[in-house]
Amino acid sequence: MTDPAFKLISVEEYLRSERDHPVRHEYVDGFVYAQAGASRAHNVITSNIHVALHGPARKAGCQVFQSDMKVRVTPPAAITRTLWWRAAAGRTTTTPKRNRA
Incomplete structure (x- = not known):
């Protein structure tokens, strides 16, 4: 079975993954969304x-x-x-x- 497309994560997991990620993300109610350039x-x-x-x-x-x-x-x-x-x-x-x- 493959991982679900949308996976709930904790705030701690989100912050840890954002440290070195080149793309900015927004965390809302456990879900992470990539943000486009402005x-x-x-x-x-x-x-x-x-x-x-x-x-x-x-x-x-x-x-x-x-x-x-x-x-x-x-x-x-x-x-x-x-x-x-x-x-x-x-x-x-x-x-x-x-x-x-």
């Missing part, structure tokens, strides 16, 4: 997002990484929404103000 348009977009998030994140005591960093984020959607909302609103508070009637 285009010029991709780099322009990520640069703009990084610039927009940097100030608000720094004021909130956070850091923004544009690329080439291995980070563990839990839960990703909540953090992404919070930082994006802060940057879009130009605010550094952790919760949005609610309208009070």
Whole structure:
């Protein structure tokens, strides 16, 4: 029997295999996905997002990484929404103000 095409691996296995691998990978829920090289348009977009998030994140005591960093984020959607909302609103508070009637 051959190995399955997709094999669950641990975080430790992933980090160990990435040390000397020429291709970058993303680790999501036990699965590893190769990442393609970025285009010029991709780099322009990520640069703009990084610039927009940097100030608000720094004021909130956070850091923004544009690329080439291995980070563990839990839960990703909540953090992404919070930082994006802060940057879009130009605010550094952790919760949005609610309208009070």
